[in-house]
Amino acid sequence: MQPGLPLFESVFTIDCVIFGFQEGELKILLIERNEEPYKDWWALPGLFVEHNEGIDVAAERILYELTGLRDIYMEQLYTFGEVNRHPDGRVITVGYYAMIRLTGHKELKPVTNYAKKAFWHPVSDLPTLAFDHTAIFEKSLQKIRRKISYQPIAFELLPEKFTLTQLQHVYESILNKKLDKRNFRKKMLNYGILKELGEKQRGVSYRAATLYKFDRRKYAKLFQKELSFMKED
Amino acid sequence: MQPGLPLFESVFTIDCVIFGFQEGELKILLIERNEEPYKDWWALPGLFVEHNEGIDVAAERILYELTGLRDIYMEQLYTFGEVNRHPDGRVITVGYYAMIRLTGHKELKPVTNYAKKAFWHPVSDLPTLAFDHTAIFEKSLQKIRRKISYQPIAFELLPEKFTLTQLQHVYESILNKKLDKRNFRKKMLNYGILKELGEKQRGVSYRAATLYKFDRRKYAKLFQKELSFMKED
DNA sequence: GCAAAAGTGTTTCAGCTACACCCATGG
DNA sequence: CCATGGGTGTAGCTGAAACACTTTTGC
Known part of the structure; x- marks a missing residue:
């Protein structure tokens, strides 16, 4: 000292x-x-x-x-x-x-x-x-x-490529409540911060989902710092 | 130690x-x-x-x-x-x-x-x-x-009895922007957490405003903990 | 063909925004 | 009578919520 x-x-x-x-x-x-x-x-x-x-x-x-x-x-x-x-x-x-x-x-x-x-x-x-x-x-x-309602932290928990359902599950487990699938997708895609990859899931025994990644560049451009994500209650 | x-x-x-x-x-x-x-x-x-x-x-x-x-x-x-x-x-x-x-x-x-x-x-x-x-x-x-958008902290800066305009000025100075008078009053009164005192301001050289106080009891009853106050941007 | 999850639109409702004029008071 | 802030209502828009069925795939 x-x-x-x-x-x-x-x-x-x-x-x-x-x-x-x-x-x-x-x-x-x-x-x-x-x-x-x-x-x-x-x-x-x-x-x-x-x-x-x-x-x-x-x-x-x-x-x-x-x-x-x-x-x-x-x-x-x-x-x-x-x-x-x-x-x-x-x-x-x-x-x-x-x-x-x-x-x-x-x-x-x-x-x-x-x-x-x-x-x-x-x-x-x-x-x-x-x-x-x-x-x-x-x-x-x-x-x-x-x-999670104003910053894109959910993506930190997911692999680089993920499906919308996986993303929804992250929100649901953090908020501890079920969300409506259609409303969730509509809202999330409307933000314009997800990039749709050409790819689909592999190795699943049901219809393969489209993979997305979080587009940090677009996010930064759209919102200098924050974003009002998911209502809180 | x-x-x-x-x-x-x-x-x-x-x-x-x-x-x-x-x-x-x-x-x-x-x-x-x-x-x-x-x-x-x-x-x-x-x-x-x-x-x-x-x-x-x-x-x-x-x-x-x-x-x-x-x-x-x-x-x-x-x-x-x-x-x-x-x-x-x-x-x-x-x-x-x-x-x-x-x-x-x-x-x-x-x-x-x-x-x-x-x-x-x-x-x-x-x-x-x-x-x-x-x-x-x-x-x-x-x-x-x-x-300030989700907790009633503005009241901590005001005397027990205050006017709606004073309250609005507190919001404006914290948020650093002008708010619409009519919308502010409508919203604030709708929350139902202000108690209108019978009294008016005294000693002002213009029309005296109604005095209110923050009703902690009602606030606690309505919202266990939080409240979505004032949109953020 | 069946199980399991993907994907998709519309209607309704609440709350936010924008906006301008008359009123009461003290000096 | 004038200056100052007090007080009030409506119309349009946007975003949230509710809600059910068809499609694709692997087995």
Whole structure:
């Protein structure tokens, strides 16, 4: 620590809610802790922030250590600094959330020492989590529910090529309600931010659907920054 | 600091964007710094968080020290943790924003030692601020612009009794655009969350306007939590 | 031929927008 | 009597919601 600053120091961590979409369900990545406190509990992946490490960089570090992925969609969520949130003393944590593409064959990397293993858990059926991690998760879900109505985050969870039905399932699992198929398609195609690829699905035992990709260029052109997507209630 | 935690400590502060509405304009409270670094610069009011002090409590402490007010509308904004944001080393800061009622006669309390004085500055014409405080301010403005469209935060800036025109001016100054008077009134009254008091304005040299108050009870009953207020663009 | 999902239009309704004039009051 | 802001209604448009049947494909 440099001179000039007073000695008000605090212990300080990052916790991360990592969303993925698998088997038609929204899931998050949990680890099983291998250390006290909360040994053997499920928890959000987290780490201590090092000196002279920016918090965004630290958040990316977690993600890389766990999944081997870089350049992932990731946003800061909220900072949790209640005195009693950690049994060993005042630990402030900054929550982040991330969204990753689970292409099925992607394996989780061997997990760091403080965790036994990591698993994808459906958000509809989470166990009780360590610390205040349940609250952090709930805040993240609130945030993406709101965000999906004005930013194109659904595409972060899908492979590059996807069908409209897959896209609809992402919206439905985040918003936790059924949407009307015709209205969804009409609206989505009207935005003009999907590019229809010439291709169709392969290897399905029913009528193959048209594949689309998200056209970032058009999106950026149409809306400098935002877009009113999907009504909220 | 308690045993059991590793020695990853960080210096850690709170900075606060305090909004007020005065003379028909949206303003924020700035202090003039009396200490290095950035001595003599304008800055957001901030402080170091003490050990065993929750961050929300610390944020309320700033507000009380500067304004003598408690029980104020206040929300966490974002956490800024870039390595180079503070010239003396890595200082993480949690930004908050608050909204207070400036009833005109309310004086600012004598300011703490690190500041010479505090002033209300119109947000439309802010000086360059110390550290990354300009970025913190801009994020807070973005946030309340979005928030005013789904939560009744405008009332936090007004006295208990207000006219519809005053309310409209609050919306206009936050959204930074003119609104149509008839449409604004129709919509606002339709929500059914304003209570018409029997009274009229006094001491104005034109037709006195009807006074209203925000009916929190009705608001809570109608919308458990949220409301789609004012379209966003 | 059947199971499973793809794909497709129209009507109705609510809420947003645009817009201009008379009224009450104090000085 | 004049200056200042208070207060009011309607018509047109746009976007959301509701709703059911035919098509394609693999097996």
